[in-house]
Amino acid sequence: MNPDAIALCALLAVASGGFLWHWRHTRRQLDALQARLEQVDNARRELAAQLTRLKRQAPEEALRVRRETLLPLFELDDHLRRAQAHASSTSDENLSVGLGLVAKELQNTWAKQGLERVGAVGECFDPHRHDALEHRPDPEGADPTLLQVVEVLSHGFALGGVILRPARVAVAAAIRSEHLLTLDLLTNEPHPAVRAPDE
Template sequence: MTSPENENGTPEEQEAEGLHISDKRRFDPETYARRQAPEPTEAASEPAGATPQAGPGPEPESEADEEGDGEIPGDFVVPDDISGLESDTRVAELENQVRERTQDLQRLQAEYVNYKRRVDRDRDLARQGGIETVMTDILAVLDDLQAARAHEDLSGGFKAVAEEIEKVAAKHGLSAYGTEGEPFDPQVHEALMHQPAPEGTELEGPVVAAVLQPGYRLGERILRPARVAVTGA
């Protein structure tokens, strides 16, 4: 019969069969440095004839151990304060907004400048059109005043009124043209009749022989061509 001391083994054997826990993590949890692989050691010698007893096997490695205990491998260090990154992102967003608002302002300013130019041009055209309408209507009055002056019928207060009307017309750029002897120009003259040239006179081209009705210009624009009699070729 085997004694209890032989069944359980000697005290030295009981101490050798105790639980051993090894740290197999590849990175130090405090310094994040990669650990060196441990050198292999010789297995502890067992006494001859001793039967190995089944002890608790090695604990299965958890997901945290397989992945390096949740630590990030390499030299990357997670910053403790990420406020700087958030600040840079915010600055970039604000710069983008400022750029967009500046472009919108420039576009609106260009549209306003174009609108103002168009309004000023339309205003000038409307003003010029109104002046042309009034001056065209007053041409008949000026013809009557010219005829009265030719017959020496302008005198007294009537003469002062005629001069004032002509002064107002000249103030707005209205001017009369057409004189005898000037070259005939179909762009500014309207020939109503043709007269033979005087004997012994050689003309290089048609000439205004008589002005039947003066023409009028408003600036560079012809309101009415001069109606004339033409002589020459």
């Protein structure tokens, strides 16, 4: 064999070996970059999911914080209403007028904050809007299947239609007083375990 041919073959072998080494090295780098790209893409997807969750939870969290802040103030509103009721039964006109002005200012503040009072005498009992603390017989014999609010013990409050605190109320139904404790508050029907008096 010609020495030039041998040298050329050796040169080609070395060159192809170098090429293969470079090709394998480049391939490993490309695989590493591809793996890193997948990691970055997974991290991006996870961050996007977290951002979506935060956007969904932010209004709920804001409402929860606002509710926790306002609940003690609702109790102050209750105390003011009780003080007004007591002051109206006394002869001190100035006290009554002063408490009335404070109550009106507080009511205006609630309205500015978007709060609305919940609970009024005559409403049908709604377990989502009312918390029944007392049951009373209805002397007027209204519809026995409905509970009616007969007294608001303390108003509830709603913000944008969401109940922050239900109204604490006394309710009445046209059923005999010995059956009042067995009334199912969810259905406004007598509990099935209690038999009607005429059965």
